[in-house]
Amino acid sequence: MSSDSLFVWVYLPSSSKPVVSGRLDISITAAGKLGKFTYGKSYLSKKDAIPLDPVTLPLSESIHEFTALKGFPGIILDSCPDRWGIKVIDRLVGQMEYPVGYILLNDPGRAGALAFSLSAKDIPKEMDSREFKLNDLMHAAEAVEKGLYADPELLKALHPGTGGARPKCNIVDGNSIWIAKFPSIDDSSIISVPRLEHATMTLADLCGIRVAKTKIEVIDGRDVCFVKRFDRELTSSGILRTNYLSARSVFFGSDGYESVGTGSYGRLARQLQKYGCPIEEKHELYRRMVFNVAVRNSDDHELNHGLIHYKHGDWRLSPAFDIVPTTVFHHVYQHAILIGDSAAGTISNLLSNAEAFELSQAQAKSVINDVQSLITDNWIDTFYSSGFGDESIRNIERCFSPIPLG
Ligand SMILES: Nc1ncnc2c1ncn2[C@@H]1O[C@H](COP(=O)(O)OP(=O)(O)OP(=O)(O)O)[C@@H](O)[C@H]1O
Ligand SMILES: [Mg+2]
Structure with a gap:
């Protein structure tokens, strides 16, 4: 077996021990890297087996092929550390081939419920550490x-x-x-x-x-x-983990996305149904988008949204995280993924693609008004009770002014 074959293990929902789910082989072709993922027969025969990703990796004996993301299925790349973790690991063990070296490190801080090894017999050993203050x-x-x-x-x-x-x-x-x-x-x-x-x-x-x-x-x-952490639970029988899929993985799961390459809230909303999400999740996503626009969180990129496994292969939006106003002031903020027709944080743009969230114009306007007035009425008290003083509040108040009309 070539060194570009990875055994992919998963911690099933009620177990603190991983099982092998399948194998990923990466080869280099004239057109770039090609990944082939195959589920193991023993995994497919398990009653409690869940697809690692129901859209790109449904449970079946077929070979699943990937050309985007260096040949890695999105959910596997979501197990790889990002800029911060890579900086730390490079200091610890030296630079490795990206992403495979970092994925094989099996650090317990990673997102989701996967683990990796180079052979089906090698149970992934997690990097252990002492406790520190x-x-x-x-x-x-x-x-x-x-x-x-x-x-x-x-x-x-x-x-x-x-x-x-x-x-x-x-x-x-x-x-x-x-x-x-x-x-x-x-x-x-x-x-x-x-x-x-x-x-x-x-x-x-x-x-x-x-x-x-x-x-x-x-x-x-x-x-x-x-x-x-929403993907970890400490129990008397060990740590339970839940699979996690970033919006990047959701985007790359849709045909032709590679050539577009621009994520959008609308695209994420449209994909939710394929992951078994009810319509309320689209409405939740719309509210999150309005909130991000209203508080000038323009760093709302494709790794700052994700889905979490819910049950029996159905997924839900993960709890929202990393919502932080961008403190450099702009009249109109350009968001990291498209809000509607464009990336502009304006009311007209928020309304331009409401149908992707299964909202009428009147319903979308009502969400915008609701979120805007809740923010206007509460942000100062929330910031005081979070321990901020007058000066910090003055320094940040422009981020909470009403959303520009567009
Ligand atoms: N509450 C959580 N539970 C589980 N995983 C989380 C949680 N919050 C964040 N994550 C995961 O950790 C990653 C990093 O977290 P976060 O986005 O908060 O860090 P950051 O360094 O501020 O990110 P950025 O690079 O976007 O500034 C996320 O992309 C997500 O995969
Ligand atoms: Mg982040």
Whole structure:
């Protein structure tokens, strides 16, 4: 077998031990990389087998082929760390071939419920680490950002498998696993970004959006935003995991997407049905889009939305996460994926593709009015109760002005 064959394991919903689901073979062709995924017969014969992705990887004996995303099925690439984790891992073990080297590392911080090995007999061994105080982990993360020495044991304990670009670690607190998001040396000086994330997520909750739970801890005088993991559950028999699929994977699951290459909320909404989501999920997505426009969260890219396995191969939108206003001021913000006909954060654009969310113009207007008035009436109180003072509130208030008409 060539070294470009990966055995793909999955933690089924009620088990803390992984089983082999299949094999991914990557070959290089004249047209680029080609990935072929085949489910194992023993997996297909399991009563509780679930498709890793019901759209691109339905349970069947056929070979599933992939040419986009370097030949990787989206859900497998979603198991790979992103810019932050790669920076940490490169410090720890040196640069590896992307993405296969990073995927094989099996860091427990990764998204979702997959694990990988080079043979069906090698049960994936997760990178283990000692326990450290959050203060030490925060200082190790800062050392990574500054290019300074950090103890390898601390680097492992950061759990660099978690995606995203900001410095972070995973931590057990109470009976849950949290992502602890640290301040970054690149942060704007006008406001504490971790506290801004917590306050904005609290406001999103108040606006009727299903959000990941957050809280602020002050460590060594600095704000750290804790975000409760929605794909992990600590139980007496070990950690249970839930499969996770980013919007990027959903986009690439649709034929011809590669040539378009521009994600959009409307496209995500249209795909939801294929994942077994009821119509309410489209409405939830519309509300999230309106909220992101209203709070100027223009970093709403394809890895900042995702689906989580719900049951029997049906999926739901994951709780919303990483909602943070962009503090550089623009009259009209350009979002990272299309809002409607364009990426502009305006009322007219929000209304331009309401049918993709199965909303009439009147219903869409009513969601916009509802979200806008909830924000106007509540954001200042929410920010005060999240611990911000007058100066920070003044510095950020332009982000909460009414959405431009367009
Ligand atoms: N509550 C959560 N539970 C499980 N996984 C999560 C949660 N929040 C985020 N993630 C996963 O971790 C990744 C990184 O998280 P997040 O987007 O908050 O980090 P970030 O560094 O701010 O990202 P970005 O690069 O977009 O700025 C996400 O893309 C998602 O895969
Ligand atoms: Mg993110």
